[in-house]
Amino acid sequence: MSVHNTEIAEMFSRLAELLEIQGANPFRIRAYRKAAQTIEGLPHSVTSMLAEGSDLSALPGIGEDLATKIQEIVETGHLSLLDQVSSRLPGQLAELAKIPTLGPKRVKMLYDTLGIQDLKGLTQAARSGKIRKLHGFGPKTEEKILAETDKRSVTEQRITIRTAEEFAEPILDYLKSAKGVKDAMIAGSYRRRKDTIGDLDILVTCTQAKTIMDHFVAYEDVETVVSKGRTRATVMLRSGLQVDLRVVPEESYGAALQYFTGSKAHNIAVRSLAIKIGLKINEYGVFRGETRLAGRTEKEVYSHVGLPYIEPELRENWGEVEAGLHQTLPRLLTLNDLRGDLHVHSKASDGRFSIKDMALAAQERGYDYLAICDHSQRVTIAHGLDAKRLASQIEEIDRLNHTFKGFTILKGTEVDILEDGSLDLCEDLLQRLDLTVCAIHDKFNLPRAKQTERIIRAMDHPAFSILAHPTGRMINEREPYELDMEKIMDAAVERGCCLEVNAQPVRLDLNDRHCKMAKDMGVKVVISTDAHRTTDLDFLRFGVGQARRGWLEPEDVLNTRPLKELRKLLRRTSS
């Protein structure tokens, strides 16, 4: 039985949620959460680690008991403790606890006194005014519950980082325009450049906290003010996005920024480090007893616990604290390191612009090269190119290249990987191209082993250069297809193939974890936009965000290389 790491992590998280409602020891609950996190962040599958005889209890946060439980899951697909607990508590209680204002304690109370076990029961009880009579509840809590249950059925999705940008940047400008504001920055997962964002956390230093609070809640997009105190306020925008504002004194700006950037797991790791050397870190600074030692800058905060500055994208507790202590943090890739885009479309298939227009737009952005990769014939809906049309596109690009100086249009294709692993265009034509970007666009539901084999078989093709959007996921739209990513990456290394980080904000595929996995396994990646119009070329920054979150350095990314070197690397290292 091959159990995925995420499945094990989910079982532990779920168990933690139920135990919390049950009122179990909070530190035991935390232990399950921490274990879930550790497992999710592993570069290799636990199943394969066990097969190799690894000692799981050597992993951070996993002791003998949890190692045994993991083994149970891998062997049986079940966790008996979870089965036991969920037979005592209705499973939906965990969902109820996610409703704002409700937490484990209140859910337990509602269940014990009113027998509420799902959203429907909750709504009914709130409507009939039963909830306000319970000890610890009141009319306001009841109203909030009703307001939440009303809209619950409508939305419950995280937004993409791109959508978040569209809301975030105008609010930030608005806040910066207020009188007395010195610094303003968006912290949280937005600053860590996560692929999706749940809410925005904004941090401001200013001379008059009250003024900025009033200014904030008066923002034109604010629909409701959820809370507003002296230093903290929360609002909901009309779009449903929650925005939190915190005002901090200037001398605490660094500490607050560090604190509110998170992640929570990273902060716990840093704080634990502080405790070990007799310090305390909170959002106001680093303290020894009552004495405040630092806090103006993040760098200061980190250096007091013996760490170098850690880039926000790394702050996930995926090993960055340990790497910092050993001075082995990566020198992260930046947008400026990239010299070109290796996957864009023209109007020959489903793009909107001519090859020349796309090339000019790329040149404007300072690139050295751009690869035109239109769809192949199978994708009829996108006017995929057959052999004849691709041959004439090759000639067109050769002609166009004479008109550019210091810039090269590369000849490519986004060729379909067919169900049997063959490519959708004949080999002699593919060999005339500078590169091939190979992709799956159908048969998403093949069993895991079949889908994996399909891709590896395609990689056997001598003309295969890059695997496009390797998992096929579309954020909030389509789940990734079933794949054994470890096998795919092994196969890519063996054959000298690359994997793409598709920078379309709804794809971001490879994602951050897969980037880290590629780094650990020695797989080279390219970051490409899959642009269908000239402005899409700017999506590159989202791909860079995922790459940075996955610890990638310039050396790990092919399109940081000058053209000559790139051409050499695209040629397969083994044949």
Added chain:
DNA sequence: GCCGTTTTCGGCCCGACTGTTTTCAGTCG
């Protein structure tokens, strides 16, 4: 349930805000 440069037992990150209290519990980030 984990873990050890105080510890194999007794700790485990910490403060703001709200709504409910009449000094605080629960939630949240």
